[in-house]
Amino acid sequence: MTFHTTYRSPKFFICVHVTHNNEIQFESAVNRHTFYTYVTYGKGIYCCFDGKNAETFEFLEEKKLFDLRKYTKSSIVGTNYIDSEIISFNPWRIEENWDGKLLDKDIKIIKSDKNYACLVCFEGNFNINGKDVPKLSYVNLIKGKEYPIEIRDSYVGMFELL
Amino acid sequence: MKIIFKIIEYLPETEQIVVKFCRENSPKPIDEYNAGAIGTGSIDNSDPTSFVESLCKLGKEKVYKQEREETTLKENVCQDNISSVNIEDYVGGVYGIDDIHLNDDNVKSKRLKRIEIE
Numbered sequence: 001m002t003f004h005t006t007y008r009s010p011k012f013f014i015c016v017h018v019t020h021n022n023e024i025q026f027e028s029a030v031n032r033h034t035f036y037t038y039v040t041y042g043k044g045i046y047c048c049f050d051g052k053n054a055e056t057f058e059f060l061e062e063k064k065l066f067d068l069r070k071y072t073k074s075s076i077v078g079t080n081y082i083d084s085e086i087i088s089f090n091p092w093r094i095e096e097n098w099d100g101k102l103l104d105k106d107i108k109i110i111k112s113d114k115n116y117a118c119l120v121c122f123e124g125n126f127n128i129n130g131k132d133v134p135k136l137s138y139v140n141l142i143k144g145k146e147y148p149i150e151i152r153d154s155y156v157g158m159f160e161l162l
Numbered sequence: 163m164k165i166i167f168k169i170i171e172y173l174p175e176t177e178q179i180v181v182k183f184c185r186e187n188s189p190k191p192i193d194e195y196n197a198g199a200i201g202t203g204s205i206d207n208s209d210p211t212s213f214v215e216s217l218c219k220l221g222k223e224k225v226y227k228q229e230r231e232e233t234t235l236k237e238n239v240c241q242d243n244i245s246s247v248n249i250e251d252y253v254g255g256v257y258g259i260d261d262i263h264l265n266d267d268n269v270k271s272k273r274l275k276r277i278e279i280e
Contacts, residue, residue: 007274008259010242014274030226092260094230116242120274129279137275147279 007136011116011161012098014136015088019044019080029075033090036100037066038122038157042084048074059086063123065102065157087122087136089159097162103151110141110149116161117141124154165218165225168192177202183221184228195228245276 007014015034019025019042029049039062046057048071055074059066072094091098103110103119110119110128119128120138127150133139135154141147164186171180182197184190206216240258 005272007272009274009276010245028223030223030230131277131279133277134275137277139277139279142280 009118009138011118012089012091012159014120015090016136017084017086017088019084019086021080021082021084023080025076025078027076027078029073032072032074032076033092033094034088035067035069035072035091035098036089036157036159037068038087038089038102038155039064039066040085040087040123040155042080042086043082044078044080044084044086046071046076046078048076050074063155065100067100069098089120089157091161098159099162100157100159103149103156103158105151107149107151109146110158111144111146112141112158112160113144114160114162115143117143118159120157120159122155122157124152126151126154126156163187163225163229165221166192167217167221170197173199179205181217181221183218183224185225188228189232198224 003016003018005016007016013033017025037059039059041062043058043060043062045059048055048057050071050073055071057066057068057071068088089098089100118138118140119126119133121133121135123135125132125134127133128139129147129149131139133154133156166184166186168182169179170182173179178199178201180197180199182192182195184192184195188195200217200220204216204220206212238256241255246252
């Protein structure tokens, strides 16, 4: 079985896919919004179709954020080698440019110079500006403002609208 | 949405049709859209309704793509801040959300929890 849960926010949505091994998934390019994918656990492969061209993308590392922006116009067929949890970051508007990264564990101060930036907690629980932020929640950052942050044991994605 | 088509040419030698698709309420005439060739073997011609349905099914993704690529009028650009359940906060503004998850009962959709840090 594969379970999909979508979490909406005004500028983006997060999709959580919990998949048993060897499940086949398909996502048409029409519905595809994924820019980045975080792998909580698991391994698998996507076959990305763009017209006549097909390219494979294998994810073998856990706790990593993968950049899938080049496949936003591709239809995807995917399968998992083992049980997996995958969390994707999806802007509502695929014509927008976003930059994403996983924050380093030792970072103490966070700041963005972009008009819109947010932090999404993929795993664990981090603290920013004195507030705890649990898994599958997010904070917006004010442009140019510095915030004290403790990543602790969490995995946090930072996404900026360029 | 109503999907419409216009067959520009029938090529019996190659068993193909050249056809254009768009939605009925699209912002420009169907003649201004690009045409594509479709093999007649992909069309169900067992009865008129099946003929039209099967042809529109083949054009459905193309029409969705057209809609996605249309320019948004600046008057229709949604305001970013959807953080209130107070109706008065919405009066006079344009707000919206993508319908991608509204019609799919197989996908559970929730609001992502936002933590205020300011």
